[in-house]
Amino acid sequence: MLHTADHRQPLSTGPAPFTPMRSPPSVGSVAVKSISLTSKKNWWMVELDDEENTLNATQLAEPVLNNYVPHSQPPPPPPAIPSSPTYHAPRNPSTIFSFPTPAIYSAPPNATASLKPFALGSASELFKCIVKKPEIVQLEINDEMQSNALDVTAQFLAELRVYTRVAPHRNIPAFLGCLDGVGMVLEFLEGGTLFDYLKQYAPLPRIRLCDFHNQLLDALTHLHAHGLSHGDLSLLNVQVMERFGELTLKMIDFGRSVSASSVLAPPDGDPVDPWVHLNTDPTEPRKEQIFPGTRPFSAPEILRGECHDAQLADAYSFGMVLVCLERGQLVDVKPWNQRKDLYPEDLLDGCTLFGGRIREYLRRGDERRRLLRDDTIDITSA
Template sequence: MHIKRFTLTSKKNWWMVELDEEEESPPKSAIHPPPPYTTDHSLHRDDPHRHDSAHVRARSRSRQRSRPPTRPPSPEQYNPPRRPNAIFSFPTPSIYSAGPNPTASMQPFTQGSASELFKCVVKKPEYVTLEINGEVQSNAIDVATQFLAELRVYTTVSHHRNLPVFLGCLDGVGMVMEYIEGRTLYQFMKDGELTRSRKCDFHNQLLDAMCHVHSFGLSHGDLSTLNIQVTHNGTTLKLFDFGRSVAATSVFAPPDGEPVDPFAWMTANPSATPRVEQIHPGTRPFSAPEILRGECQDACLADAYSFGMILVCLERSELVDAKPWEQRKDKLPTDLFNGCTMWVDRIKQYLARFDSRRRLMMEDMVMILDD
């Protein structure tokens, strides 16, 4: 049987494909000859590492099918070295790659005859090492924890209009995300641009984004007016900075305890040992009281508390504050709800104790009111 061998390239990966002439040939547009600077990677029948032709043909055809909108969980197990920079060491594992057609919802800032250019942000780990009293101290474990938590969100949660587009990773550098032109919600409120209808719209967008993240069993962990970006046209919210995200099924350790190894869960048997994650307070005054006390048992309920605090800020069109030593006792300032008229009763349910607190639900969407 006459067999042709084609070498297909996909970024850093080489795909060796054997095709039988009697089989249906692939379209010519899918076949790319090796570039002139590469060597011949043809397979031989006595090569013990060659791919079975039928198997490779099946895999080649399966890769051409349209993928579902949500990515199925990958069976691949990745055990990165215990240094933050090594998370992105070459080769970056495929589990940290972007989803199908990630730029579909992005607008290029310019176009050429054969390419489109997009603005993006590269986020790379930076940690500090200090010598204190003759001992070396470092925040490397915490930095690694935050990057692994953020990567888990972007590679687990499907596309949503209120989340930044994840574009994959750069080997040896970090993660790549879309560049969002605009201001933080804090700055937007400070500039006095919150109308009544915009408050309702922002309420719905933020609730939609949070419910979407929670539906994948993940929390945000640091929801605040500083971690919400308003696009330059002032119509769309983008929720970002998931470095304090935790899984809903994890066992939570208090923030003042011994640091939890962020890599330990990767080698443990998930059916036998639940994942232990350290849950840290977020931005003041948005952190839930149970997190401040080191007693959090439901991270999604803690997000609901943060959401309630953001609604107070939206209602009052200003940043509010609460004393953390009072907040940890589930006490709120007596004047916190001054100026709140739109959702004050529901806000109080979000800011209640965790055992009677209202959860975030899509059913709580509000009507857009006229200005």
């Protein structure tokens, strides 16, 4: 039995929902030149064309002469009606799960071993789960069709890589395989996000802060040990669920994960075809684009398009999460300051437990402290 649910929640302070447009008007002599769509429907970037594309005022003031003499020549043909634009769709991410689904995306042995069934039958156990399927957005701009299919494909392939390459871990949702022609199947996560939990229960007691620190650190170092990064660690991408009488954190949404062995390209460069690596030598370095995650958790070098070590960027995100946990609230850093590795002087006010570590995590990328499993805090002494 499958129960579908979506554990992703948008920031309450995020941009307004995206509304598709047809042929957006130009502003004066400035017109839309190109638009880049991401997998999130309300994330899109517009590039403006500064070239003159309209008649100036003097041209409009000049009289238009009509040299047509009646009956001396045939009337001019009517203007041609432009045909509908031809849309060449990018590789559809749904083909990832086309029948038969590749064996590399199958569930690991005994995938439900760590799950608790919600019902028992005479011959079966029933589990709740999440079915995550790709969703494509298409938009017509200036008679050209735009699509986020490549970005959606890249994110699903990145997430599948995490679930199929990383060994099972208590702080990572269990991967239960794929449904042919549909999408991936994941463990059902009850409860809210870490952001929701913080709003309801802050300030957190010292022992709870240490426990949450240790769980997130263990999950991230486990991921790094397999040569991968998270890429978008934030309060919204951590789920808090009560499990066997204890609070367990689950890191979710690995769509921005990249490999430590990949060559990282900035987001504003030419799009990287996520299908290319399937037909190339697996021993050759793979090229992946690294995109900014949720502010203010995204590392400055990613915002500048200069990231060369995604695992160090995870350490910055982890430091910002610790700031929010210890202060008991969501903090903000202006993006123009964050790109310069600057943050408010009062950012660490009240951070008496993690303050020293946070400072090392928020340093410049070449001076930043890496995440180490040995940094676990002894809760008995907390």
